[in-house]
Amino acid sequence: MIEMSEVYKTYPNGVLAINGIDIVINPGEFVYVVGPSGAGKSTFIKMMYREEKPSSGKIIINGIDLSTLKESKVPLLRRSIGVVFQDFKLLPKLTVFENVAFALEVIGENPRNIRKRVLDVLDLVQLKHKARFFPNELSGGEQQRVSIARSIVNNPSVMIADEPTGNLDPDTSWEIMHLFEEINNRGTTIVMATHNKEIVNTLKKRVIAVEDGKIVRDEARGEYGIYD
Numbered sequence: 073m074i075e076m077s078e079v080y081k082t083y084p085n086g087v088l089a090i091n092g093i094d095i096v097i098n099p100g101e102f103v104y105v106v107g108p109s110g111a112g113k114s115t116f117i118k119m120m121y122r123e124e125k126p127s128s129g130k131i132i133i134n135g136i137d138l139s140t141l142k143e144s145k146v147p148l149l150r151r152s153i154g155v156v157f158q159d160f161k162l163l164p165k166l167t168v169f170e171n172v173a174f175a176l177e178v179i180g181e182n183p184r185n186i187r188k189r190v191l192d193v194l195d196l197v198q199l200k201h202k203a204r205f206f207p208n209e210l211s212g213g214e215q216q217r218v219s220i221a222r223s224i225v226n227n228p229s230v231m232i233a234d235e236p237t238g239n240l241d242p243d244t245s246w247e248i249m250h251l252f253e254e255i256n257n258r259g260t261t262i263v264m265a266t267h268n269k270e271i272v273n274t275l276k277k278r279v280i281a282v283e284d285g286k287i288v289r290d291e292a293r294g295e296y297g298i299y300d
């Protein structure tokens with residue numbers, strides 16, 4: 073479960089990015105975060121994986137209180153949260169297999185388990201046959217599928233995605249969305265910031281709209297709204 077209460081965030085330059093947010097996201101939900109550019113969507117989701125800290129308020133993820141979480145415990149939190157970005161963030165000098173395996177190597181998993189788990193998730197994203205390729209040998213959609221595989225290899229209960237289809241063409245965006253749906257159907261909670269109106273209005277999910285750092289709309293099967 074994700075819970076925020078009375079969360080505010082002011083950046084060091086004085087910008088008030090989050091202006092009082094209260095929200096509960098239950099296990100297994102699929103939530104879109106929408107709103108105009110600069111509304112605070114990225115800040116909102118960055119606080120969920122402790123990329124940013126709130127200036128005040130409480131954030132609890134899977135029972136972990138992020139406001140009191142020590143810096144040394146952040147890696148532990150990140151293991152229960154998969155993160156996917158618009159620009160994939162793959163390591164260019166590592167193969168597809170190595171990019172995905174990396175997340176398990178750092179936690180000291182044994183090599184046999186790593187191999188099995190990595191091949192399982194590459195199978196899920198249909199890229200097992202490209203395990204030895206390097207990121208620059210893949211299309212954008214394939215790179216995003218690798219980054220999704222990497223984000224779920226630890227079996228996280230929560231997946232956070234910031235504009236995951238932002239760099240992809242419409243057909244590829246749909247493929248990626250179907251993959252997210254499949255992952256969600258297996259029980260993973262998904263919170264996704266997106267500007268993709270067509271997807272939000274077609275693949276109906278809970279919609280949280282953020283404007284000026286506040287939640288202005290929260291609907292069970294919502295619409296994108298009138299943002300660009």
Ligand SMILES: Nc1ncnc2c1ncn2[C@@H]1O[C@H](COP(=O)(O)OP(=O)(O)OP(=O)(O)O)[C@@H](O)[C@H]1O
Nearest residue numbers: 083084085087089108109110111112113114115116
């Ligand atoms: N690191 C930072 N330091 C200072 N101000 C920031 C920082 N990151 C974001 N901001 C500001 O905080 C506000 C919210 O930004 P945020 O990136 O959360 O918006 P967003 O809704 O994700 O926008 P977009 O849709 O364009 O990605 C904006 O005014 C932005 O300029």
